[in-house]
Amino acid sequence: MVEPKNNVIRLDELDMGFAEDVAKVGAEKINLCIQCGTCTASCPSGRRTAFRTRQLIRRALLGLRDKVLSAKDLWLCTTCYTCLERCPRGVDPTDVILALRTMAAKAGHMLDRHKMVSGFVIKYGHAVPVNEENRKLRASLGLSEAPPTTHTFKEALKEVQEITKKTGFDKLVCFEWK
Amino acid sequence: MQYAFFLGCVIPNRYPGIELAMRKVAPTLEIELKDMEGASCCPAPGVFKSFHQSTWLALAARNLVIAETLGTDIITLCNGCYGSLKEANEILKTNSSKRDEVNKILHDFNKEFRGTIDVKHFVEVVYQNIETEKLKGLVKKPLHFNVAVQYGCHLLKPTKYRKVESTERPKFLDELVEALGSKSVPYRDKMMCCGAGGGVKASNPDVSLDMAREKLENMRNAGAECIVTPCAFCHLQFDRGQVDIRNQSGVDFNIPVLHYVQFLGLALGLESRKLGLHSNAIPIDPVLKKL
Ligand code: SF4
Ligand code: SF4
Numbered sequence: 061m062v063e064p065k066n067n068v069i070r071l072d073e074l075d076m077g078f079a080e081d082v083a084k085v086g087a088e089k090i091n092l093c094i095q096c097g098t099c100t101a102s103c104p105s106g107r108r109t110a111f112r113t114r115q116l117i118r119r120a121l122l123g124l125r126d127k128v129l130s131a132k133d134l135w136l137c138t139t140c141y142t143c144l145e146r147c148p149r150g151v152d153p154t155d156v157i158l159a160l161r162t163m164a165a166k167a168g169h170m171l172d173r174h175k176m177v178s179g180f181v182i183k184y185g186h187a188v189p190v191n192e193e194n195r196k197l198r199a200s201l202g203l204s205e206a207p208p209t210t211h212t213f214k215e216a217l218k219e220v221q222e223i224t225k226k227t228g229f230d231k232l233v234c235f236e237w238k
Numbered sequence: 239m240q241y242a243f244f245l246g247c248v249i250p251n252r253y254p255g256i257e258l259a260m261r262k263v264a265p266t267l268e269i270e271l272k273d274m275e276g277a278s279c280c281p282a283p284g285v286f287k288s289f290h291q292s293t294w295l296a297l298a299a300r301n302l303v304i305a306e307t308l309g310t311d312i313i314t315l316c317n318g319c320y321g322s323l324k325e326a327n328e329i330l331k332t333n334s335s336k337r338d339e340v341n342k343i344l345h346d347f348n349k350e351f352r353g354t355i356d357v358k359h360f361v362e363v364v365y366q367n368i369e370t371e372k373l374k375g376l377v378k379k380p381l382h383f384n385v386a387v388q389y390g391c392h393l394l395k396p397t398k399y400r401k402v403e404s405t406e407r408p409k410f411l412d413e414l415v416e417a418l419g420s421k422s423v424p425y426r427d428k429m430m431c432c433g434a435g436g437g438v439k440a441s442n443p444d445v446s447l448d449m450a451r452e453k454l455e456n457m458r459n460a461g462a463e464c465i466v467t468p469c470a471f472c473h474l475q476f477d478r479g480q481v482d483i484r485n486q487s488g489v490d491f492n493i494p495v496l497h498y499v500q501f502l503g504l505a506l507g508l509e510s511r512k513l514g515l516h517s518n519a520i521p522i523d524p525v526l527k528k529l
Contacts, residue, residue: 139284140431141395161288185278207250216276
């Protein structure tokens with residue numbers, strides 16, 4: 061007989077405190093979910109991918125910690141907040157996803173592309189920094205070559221960098237200080 | 239009206255034409271802009287808030303404090319910046335333990351969050367303080383276009399941090415576009431996300447682009463001659479996204495994209511070069527020819 065192994069969720073594999081942890085990280089209302097699926101039905105990302113908001117919340121409630129935090133799908137939410145506005149139970153599913161991402165980042169599952177963007181903020185103060193082409197464009201429009209932001213004010217950039225050191229963000233995103 | 243002008247990242251560093259348009263349009267609306275010297279990335283809400291909330295709050299607070307020092311509310315031209323700064327401002331104003339935590343960090347730089355200002359989006363200011371009737375009176379060149387209006391998500395949602403008439407069928411931006419002589423065409427899934435937010439454009443570019451493609455198809459089917467949006471990130475997604483779609487699948491939408499402040503600038507009679515429209519990836523010529 062074939063054992064339907066993949067479909068069996070074993071009680072001893074569940075982390076019963078997981079949903080509590082998610083609640084503590086900022087998604088207090090996760091327990092209110094009644095699995096109606098309004099979130100999944102509203103999701104522009106789920107329309108074209110296998111990402112299912114309802115399922116993610118179900119797995120989190122069950123306590124499938126590793127499966128949830130290591131899932132690539134966790135990064136498919138565009139934070140459009142449609143599900144949050146429509147959820148009939150006020151679960152705030154987008155906040156659940158943000159909390160799960162926070163936990164995933166801490167557990168070492170942050171994606172390289174996101175580390176890179178974060179690194180830009182530490183290095184330049186901007187997630188999208190100015191480049192040569194844009195400097196020229198700015199000048200041709202009669203604007204300063206660099207905008208009056210951390211790109212121009214070095215002391216300000218230093219503040220941004222010090223803040224990321226103080227909060228430990230530099231370590232979280234594996235930023236290499238030269 | 240004085241405002242602290244928050245630039246963000248995409249506008250000054252990819253579409254400076256939007257920055258220029260704002261600097262040219264503001265005086266006509268009796269808006270005086272003060273530069274927020276040394277401001278940084280807002281930081282991007284969907285990304286930084288989800289990685290590390292205290293870093294997101296501290297960096298946002300640092301930006302908010304720059305405006306507090308100037309003594310004026312913030313004005314932004316990007317839904318991402320708006321969402322991030324508005325939400326951080328609300329949290330810091332109402333949650334004293336988070337405020338204390340942030341102020342402990344800012345203390346070393348002789349800064350303190352006090353909670354003395356508000357964060358406004360440009361279209362919110364135009365709608366609430368200038369009003370559509372007065373706006374109609376300012377129009378020098380009525381724009382007769384079929385426009386696909388793209389609100390963008392973070393202008394409206396989440397409603398727990400802002401008052402919005404409706405997130406499913408809002409009207410104010412359509413009214414602002416129609417006040418300039420155009421028709422806002424209804425199109426399928428108008429309120430759907432552009433696909434760029436939440437770090438998806440960086441992590442899953444194909445999924446992100448496919449959302450833009452779906453919206454572009456719906457806009458084209460509705461006969462849209464251009465897209466008008468108040469969000470710098472939606473703007474980037476639809477403008478450069480059309481080039482990416484062309485390169486990947488050979489499909490050419492060729493729908494010009496304008497930020498609302500640029501669209502307004504045209505209606506106020508400003509030259510397209512003064513609005514930086516020539517630097518768009520999708521040529522703006524069809525719009526200019528019809529003026
Ligand atoms: S819409 Fe709300 S209650 Fe329904 S499944 Fe999603 S999170 Fe649960
Ligand atoms: S906020 Fe995220 S999960 Fe919710 S509908 Fe939008 S993309 Fe889907």
